[in-house]
Amino acid sequence: xxxxxxxxxxxxxxxxxxxxxxxxKILMSLFYIVDVFLAKNVFAFAVLxxxxxxxxxxxxxxMKIILRGLKPVLFIMIFTAVINIFWYSxxxxxxxxxxxxxxxxxxxxxxxxxxxxxxxxxxxxxxLTYTTTPLSLTDGLERLLSPLAKIKVPVHEFALMMTIALRxxxxxxxxxxxxxxxxxxxxxxxTEGSLVKRVKALIPVLVPLFASSFRRADELATAMECRCxxxxxxxxxxxxLKATPVxxxxxxxxxxxxxxxxxINNFTGGFAIGW
Numbered sequence: 572x573x574x575x576x577x578x579x580x581x582x583x584x585x586x587x588x589x590x591x592x593x594x595x596k597i598l599m600s601l602f603y604i605v606d607v608f609l610a611k612n613v614f615a616f617a618v619l620x621x622x623x624x625x626x627x628x629x630x631x632x633x634m635k636i637i638l639r640g641l642k643p644v645l646f647i648m649i650f651t652a653v654i655n656i657f658w659y660s661x662x663x664x665x666x667x668x669x670x671x672x673x674x675x676x677x678x679x680x681x682x683x684x685x686x687x688x689x690x691x692x693x694x695x696x697x698x699l700t701y702t703t704t705p706l707s708l709t710d711g712l713e714r715l716l717s718p719l720a721k722i723k724v725p726v727h728e729f730a731l732m733m734t735i736a737l738r739x740x741x742x743x744x745x746x747x748x749x750x751x752x753x754x755x756x757x758x759x760x761x762t763e764g765s766l767v768k769r770v771k772a773l774i775p776v777l778v779p780l781f782a783s784s785f786r787r788a789d790e791l792a793t794a795m796e797c798r799c800x801x802x803x804x805x806x807x808x809x810x811x812l813k814a815t816p817v818x819x820x821x822x823x824x825x826x827x828x829x830x831x832x833x834x835i836n837n838f839t840g841g842f843a844i845g846w
Contacts, residue, residue: 580741581704587817588630588702593711595818600699602825607691609829611836616686618835622828623694630697637693640701643744644692648685655681700737709734714812728802739787746783750776 583589588596610619627637641648661676699708712730720726751761754775761772 580700582630582632582636582701584631584702586629586631586702588626588698591702591821592812592814592818593703593707594715594812595814595822596699596703597708597711597715598822599825600695602822602829603694603698604691606825606829606832607687607694609832609836610687612839613683614839615832615835616683616690618832619690619828620686623690623697626694626697630702632697632701636701637696640696641689641692644688648688651688652681652685655684705734705738708737710810710812725802735791742787743780743784747776747780750779750783 610616656677659677659680661674663675665675666673709730713727716726759772
């Protein structure tokens, strides 16, 4: 595994999270996303943060991998924080200059928004992508969406498409880094000049990146055809998924977490997030 590009990659392990049924982990991820948006105040975020730390410890995944997985959204977090600091109003004024007014509540809101993004990515990654192989993820998605096959929805193809897209995210990020390094060696400057010049400098990166993506897609299609892949119809499975009481309990824990967050929001004070 390339630890410099951790987002979307599977980390081998034998933890409880690794052994859970992929269908349970998909449901856990969906409920966890709802839980993240249910957290409204500082106390709720503290409980949610403690829960994510517990998940990371339970999975046995190195914290450095989790932090590297946040790199792709670092710009989004900074941009969101700046927007909230300068546009969120409150009662306690910290800085007032010309048309710029910064409130203490704006800083609190920005910190909680950034924390929400961090918890969202870290939690879903630990529950799903870091502890689930692409093959297991495909099987889990297909089994969960299997009722849609009765109305002629191509469930197997959809699940395979989603898994392949998720699998090649880190590959494309790594490929982009290599192309940019090659362009820098030829004198390209991606951090100098105006915004227009920086955007134009990315064109020599996008062209070979698209060419490489199409080449990989063609090679993947050829490999699947050589293995006689003809879609999901009539296919059998070597490993049949079987849910256990532990899987059901894990999903219930995530649901109860959401209930606890709602109760914390209603019965505790402290600063509440704006949106």
